[in-house]
Amino acid sequence: MADELKIKVRGLKKRFGANVVLDGIDLDVPKGKSLVVIGGSGTGKSVMIKCILGLIQPDAGSILIDGQEVVGMPARERERVMRKFGMLFQGAALFDSLPVWENVAFGLISGRGMNRAEAKAVAIRKLSAVGLGPEVGELYPAELSGGMQKRVGLARAIAAEPEIIFFDEPTTGLDPIMGQVINELIVTCVDALGATALSITHDMHSLREIGDYAAMIYEGKIIWSGLAKDIDNSGNPHVEQFVQGKADGPIRMPVRSL
Amino acid sequence: MIVVLQPVGRTFLNGLAAMGRLALFSLAAIRHCVTPPFYPRLMLRQMIEIGYYSLPYVGMTAVFTGMVLVLQTYTGFRVGAESAMPTILLISLTRELGPVLGALIVAGRVGAAMAAEIGTMRVTEQIDALSTLSTNPYKYLIAPRLWAGVTMLPLLVAVADVIGILGGYFVSVHKLGFNEGNFLNNIAQDATFKDIFSGLVKAAVFGYTISMMGCYHGFNSKGGAQGVGKATTNAVAASMILILTLDYILTELFFAR
Numbered sequence: 001m002a003d004e005l006k007i008k009v010r011g012l013k014k015r016f017g018a019n020v021v022l023d024g025i026d027l028d029v030p031k032g033k034s035l036v037v038i039g040g041s042g043t044g045k046s047v048m049i050k051c052i053l054g055l056i057q058p059d060a061g062s063i064l065i066d067g068q069e070v071v072g073m074p075a076r077e078r079e080r081v082m083r084k085f086g087m088l089f090q091g092a093a094l095f096d097s098l099p100v101w102e103n104v105a106f107g108l109i110s111g112r113g114m115n116r117a118e119a120k121a122v123a124i125r126k127l128s129a130v131g132l133g134p135e136v137g138e139l140y141p142a143e144l145s146g147g148m149q150k151r152v153g154l155a156r157a158i159a160a161e162p163e164i165i166f167f168d169e170p171t172t173g174l175d176p177i178m179g180q181v182i183n184e185l186i187v188t189c190v191d192a193l194g195a196t197a198l199s200i201t202h203d204m205h206s207l208r209e210i211g212d213y214a215a216m217i218y219e220g221k222i223i224w225s226g227l228a229k230d231i232d233n234s235g236n237p238h239v240e241q242f243v244q245g246k247a248d249g250p251i252r253m254p255v256r257s258l
Numbered sequence: 259m260i261v262v263l264q265p266v267g268r269t270f271l272n273g274l275a276a277m278g279r280l281a282l283f284s285l286a287a288i289r290h291c292v293t294p295p296f297y298p299r300l301m302l303r304q305m306i307e308i309g310y311y312s313l314p315y316v317g318m319t320a321v322f323t324g325m326v327l328v329l330q331t332y333t334g335f336r337v338g339a340e341s342a343m344p345t346i347l348l349i350s351l352t353r354e355l356g357p358v359l360g361a362l363i364v365a366g367r368v369g370a371a372m373a374a375e376i377g378t379m380r381v382t383e384q385i386d387a388l389s390t391l392s393t394n395p396y397k398y399l400i401a402p403r404l405w406a407g408v409t410m411l412p413l414l415v416a417v418a419d420v421i422g423i424l425g426g427y428f429v430s431v432h433k434l435g436f437n438e439g440n441f442l443n444n445i446a447q448d449a450t451f452k453d454i455f456s457g458l459v460k461a462a463v464f465g466y467t468i469s470m471m472g473c474y475h476g477f478n479s480k481g482g483a484q485g486v487g488k489a490t491t492n493a494v495a496a497s498m499i500l501i502l503t504l505d506y507i508l509t510e511l512f513f514a515r
Contacts, residue, residue, distance in 0.1 A: 055390075083392050093386065094387075110391065160391075
């Protein structure tokens with residue numbers, strides 16, 4: 001990864017009580033590229049991106065965004081840096097008290113002070129970009145299917161045209177067809193914006209669709225990273241076991257016998 | 259001995275840590291209440307939720323409290339009840355029963371709703387989403403609720419005082435046959451600024467307490483539905499205990515000699 005780095009993480013550590021979740025993460029995300037981090041459930045993927053977003057305070061380590069250290073940055077300055085980010089949450093995390101269009105336009109109205117009429121027009125355009133008609137804008141999140149909620153979440157993530165977009169398990173819980181639709185939308189939207197993308201998933205199909213680069217997290221560390229197309233020939237037994245979905249291998253699942 | 263002392267010490271230290279967390283949360287919340295950006299639409303929505311929608315419950319409580327107070331006082335005093343009744347009713351309602359009962363009703367209704375709503379937002383990552391959309395959750399979620407609590411509770415209590423006195427008046431005049439003119443004259447003569455003002459100050463403090471407990475427990479809820487349920491219970495229980503504790507402290511401050 002010799003490209004200019006948009007995100008550079010070094011020695012990132014986080015523990016909750018005695019439970020060490022991140023144990024010195026090193027990660028590079030090149031500008032304008034898409035990095036997909038894979039790993040089993042509970043390996044610290046979500047904690048890692050929440051640390052980068054500033055939602056969780058890391059215990060140690062460095063996070064550089066465009067070369068600027070954000071760990072320990074004052075809150076007001078951090079809010080300015082946050083404007084570079086868009087995020088698609090695993091459960092979409094739509095605000096259920098607001099109609100869909102207001103969810104999409106939320107960052108523009110609340111975060112950037114855009115007037116509501118203008119923001120609504122942008123929201124309708126973004127909904128259209130993810131294949132949803134303007135009539136969907138008037139519905140509430142509870143009236144949408146899981147796939148539609150994900151699409152609205154994607155529209156919200158790209159509404160402010162961010163430089164960096166995070167995707168947390170973008171296809172989890174969706175049927176294969178809707179999963180593919182979301183993958184294609186992610187690729188289209190990221191390419192159209194020229195954004196840098198960091199995704200976490202355990203869906204190998206999703207990795208192959210949306211990733212330029214890939215990395216694997218295990219026991220709080222990045223144990224392999226490289227080009228996404230090389231994931232099948234990583235030479236790392238942990239990665240091979242995960243990619244092939246084998247029960248036997250160096251990764252042991254804590255399963256108790258009956 | 260250590261086996262006995264260890265859990266006591268642990269509970270004490272956990273209690274101190276919880277108080278510290280609450281104090282830090284309160285300070286941050288107050289700071290965000292007085293610094294821009296403000297969200298007037300959200301503030302108005304919370305004011306309607308706390309003030310307007312609580313009015314029927316607080317009003318019903320007040321009217322029956324006033325009526326029962328008159329009946330109980332009458333059966334208790336027997337002699338001299340007619341002359342003492344307006345004063346007893348006025349002082350009891352404005353100083354004590356209006357603010358305390360009103361606040362307990364609002365704590366059960368609004369405090370629980372706040373904790374459940376914010377708690378659900380926490381466990382479904384909606385609060386994290388706010389941060390990623392350049393919106394401070396303290397300013398967007400906490401500050402409007404605190405402002406609404408502090409401003410709406412005194413208004414509710416003022417209305418409750420009037421409704422409670424009307425309830426007492428109804429029973430005194432129409433059931434017990436007291437003289438209407440004497441009753442109204444006594445009420446007008448005995449009403450002091452301090453009685454009413456102390457009740458309204460109590461209401462503002464209770465309003466802050468209810469909103470703070472609802473927001474704090476909701477904001478810090480963990481896990482899924484069970485965590486939200488626990489946060490809701492804790493918010494209501496803590497509000498009620500704090501209301502009664504603060505009631506004593508404020509009464510000492512206003513009336514102790």
